[in-house]
Structures are given as structure tokens and as C-alpha cells.
Amino acid sequence: MPMRWTVASDVDGTLTGDRAALDRLAARLQKLRRAGTLFLILSTGRRLEQVVSGMAEEGLPEPDAVLCQVGTEIYVPPLSLASRPLGAWRERLLAEYSRDEAVSFLEGIEGLVMQPDVFNTELKTSCFLDGCPDPDGAAAEIRRRVEPHSGAYQVVWSSGRDLDILPASSGKGKAIRFLVESRGLDANRVVVAGDTGNDAAMFEQFGMGVVVANAKSELVALAQSLGEGRVYRARQPYAAGVEEGLEHFRVLPATSSGA
């Protein structure tokens, strides 16, 4: 039987934030996975080991695939600290990305601080801009520098703090698209969920999205621009908002309990 739905959810601030709500959502998602009607993707800026520990300690649901480091790495079960990212995706991205050139776009930006080494990989160049005199202005300057090279690179600006330079073909949205195509999933039955700007690519790529009530204004603004019907703005925050949205799109059967 083909998978009926694909749900791709961000982790931090989308699934996490309310443990009781996450436990309830995780149990409902697990039921669908066991029935074979759900393919669950966790789509995150985290590293794999932080996802694996989150499954043990934070109640993250067991997924069918994990996108790490903002969609530059894809992992499939069995998930462990020894897991290697999917080779086909890695090689596709390596063909267009030069780490040295990506770093060169950041030169001389006042107040910029590189993120810790573990978040800077062969396919992801990441810094913090919250120490800049004008973080949005600094992000705009970096975008301007990258623009002539947009065939190879893209800029993701998120939370007024995190800026990533990624391969043009990567990002959360395109990584999910790759999984949908390579796994034979139905692209018309994908629901995404998120809370910040680094989730925007998922919303642009797919027809149905859930914005949790605690979402940052950058994602709310994008959601509004995509128009009615495509995006559901939950009244509740965190996992309760995801659950509400999945009921709205009828991935989960509606409950009468509300909040």
C-alpha cells in the first residue's frame, strides 16, 4: 500500500517547547506510521547526534528520514551516531559547492561571528549576525554578494541571528523534494510545519503548511504571501499547533478536545 501522507516538520520551536503536547502528537503520528499511512521527516538545523539524543530525551517522534544541517544532509533509519548521510544527495551538492568561496562572501562583515565548527561543514557555511550593528543589513549585504553566484549558492537568514550559505540545490524544501521523488511519495500529499525563516523553503516547495502560533514574523509574512488555503496558521504553539494543523489538513482525524 502506498504511503498516504508525508509530514515534514521542523524540530526546534515547532515540535519542541511543550513536552506534553509533543508526547500526544508523537503517539498519534506513530500510530499512522505503524499503519503504513505516514512517512515522517524531521527537518532541522540540528546535527544528527542532536536528533538521536532528542528522540531519547526530548520525546521527538521516530522518523522515516531526517534532514540535518538545514537540508544539506539526509539520513534514513537505522539512525545512530555512526549513520552516514545519504551519498547520492551529498555528491549532488558537493558538485556545485566550494566551501572556500562560500566563506569568502562573509569577509569583512562587522560583528559577524562564525558558528561553532560542528555547524560548519563541507556543505554548510554558517555564522551569527546578532552581534552586527545592523543584522538585517548585514544579511542583505551577504545576499548581494552571493547573488551573482546564485547558480551555486543560496543564503538562508533566520531568527535575526543565523545565516547559512548552502548549495543552491539544497535546503529543507529541495531535500524533501528529493526524498519524495526518490521514495515514490505523493508530492500532492505533503504537509510541512515550521516556526522560522529557515523553514520557508519547505512552505514554498509544497502546497500545504502549518505555521505554529509561536512562529517568527519572518515565516508568518511568507505564509501570508503564499495565500489562503495553502498555509494554516495554528492558534496553538509548538506541537499542539502542529497537531491542530494536521487535523486541519485531515492528516490526523479531528478530535473534539480542542486545546
Ligand SMILES: [Mg+2]
Ligand atoms: Mg525551528
